[in-house]
Amino acid sequence: MTCTKTPHPILSIENLGITYPGGIEAIRSTSIQFQPGEFNVLLGLSGAGKSSLLRALNHLVKPTSGNVISAEFGALNNQRILRQHRRKTAMVFQHHQLILRHSALKNVLMGRLGYYSFWRSLLPMPQDSLKIALNCLDRVGLADKALTRVDQLSGGQQQRVGIARALAQQPTIILADEPVASLDPSTSEKILTLLKKICAEDGITAVVSLHQLEYAKRFADRIIGLSDAQIVFDAAPQQLDNKQLALIYEQPASLTKDETSTDIERLSTQKNLPHKTATQLEIA
Numbered sequence: 001m002t003c004t005k006t007p008h009p010i011l012s013i014e015n016l017g018i019t020y021p022g023g024i025e026a027i028r029s030t031s032i033q034f035q036p037g038e039f040n041v042l043l044g045l046s047g048a049g050k051s052s053l054l055r056a057l058n059h060l061v062k063p064t065s066g067n068v069i070s071a072e073f074g075a076l077n078n079q080r081i082l083r084q085h086r087r088k089t090a091m092v093f094q095h096h097q098l099i100l101r102h103s104a105l106k107n108v109l110m111g112r113l114g115y116y117s118f119w120r121s122l123l124p125m126p127q128d129s130l131k132i133a134l135n136c137l138d139r140v141g142l143a144d145k146a147l148t149r150v151d152q153l154s155g156g157q158q159q160r161v162g163i164a165r166a167l168a169q170q171p172t173i174i175l176a177d178e179p180v181a182s183l184d185p186s187t188s189e190k191i192l193t194l195l196k197k198i199c200a201e202d203g204i205t206a207v208v209s210l211h212q213l214e215y216a217k218r219f220a221d222r223i224i225g226l227s228d229a230q231i232v233f234d235a236a237p238q239q240l241d242n243k244q245l246a247l248i249y250e251q252p253a254s255l256t257k258d259e260t261s262t263d264i265e266r267l268s269t270q271k272n273l274p275h276k277t278a279t280q281l282e283i284a
């Protein structure tokens with residue numbers, strides 16, 4: 001495994017371990033640093049630990065050992081620091097977690113809530129937040145849908161609203177857990193292009209988990225490959241050859257046969273894997 005160390009990381013994890021109740025070790029003592037403005041993609045088989053690692057970065061999953069350290073706020077070891085860090089760390093979800101009966105604008109305004117006290121958030125949002133939310137909708141190409149209920153939007157448009165909501169937080173970091181897993185290949189490509197463009201424009205650091213190898217190669221500045229709760233690859237996409245792929249997608253002893261076959265089936269049915277045959281050979 002190669003590892004990129006940067007002199008001024010925006011976010012670091014040090015000896016991070018995650019063990020769930022029942023003893024399942026999702027992440028084994030891992031250290032990694034994320035560089036400002038970097039577009040990082042997490043790859044790995046189902047169960048490798050991608051979501052656990054990603055969610056630990058804002059303590060949505062509490063680490064059982066080690067630390068997450070924000071360059072701006074310090075180690076996430078108290079509620080005040082955690083609140084500050086979460087305000088600047090936006091999330092984009094696979095199922096976008098929008099309130100379907102609310103308008104796109106109202107959903108995007110939710111991204112502003114972290115900037116107000118509980119009592120203030122019960123009142124209508126101030127003009128400046130409204131402006132920010134409208135601007136974010138404009139940036140994702142949905143200015144004309146601001147007042148449309150989210151359940152009247154397509155899946156791709158809903159994910160754009162999810163990105164606009166994240167953006168309304170004015171984040172320095174975006175964490176996206178399989179943001180295109182529910183979308184068709186053409187929409188997936190548009191969403192990833194948009195996410196990457198916005199992150200580049202605003203200097204946002206992204207950590208994105210994906211199952212589509214081809215997208216990882218195309219969009220990532222850096223790929224972090226996980227296997228069996230550990231990082232087994234950490235480098236630029238150009239360095240991801242078949243040998244490295246085998247490390248990421250080899251069958252760990254801790255996965256049952258059924259789980260592994262399901263995941264391989266899932267990978268093999270992805271239409272957007274032009275190098276499917278080579279990749280699948282490696283996986284098999």
Ligand SMILES: Nc1ncnc2c1ncn2[C@@H]1O[C@H](COP(=O)(O)OP(=O)(O)OP(=O)(O)O)[C@@H](O)[C@H]1O
Nearest residue numbers: 020021024026044045046047048049050051052053
């Ligand atoms: N809340 C939980 N309680 C117990 N075990 C969990 C929990 N969440 C995840 N796990 C286990 O931790 C391991 C890592 O899971 P994780 O969801 O991080 O993997 P993943 O790489 O995101 O997989 P996928 O690609 O399917 O989303 C798995 O063995 C999983 O079953």
Ligand SMILES: [Mg+2]
Nearest residue numbers: 050051052177
């Ligand atoms: Mg996951």
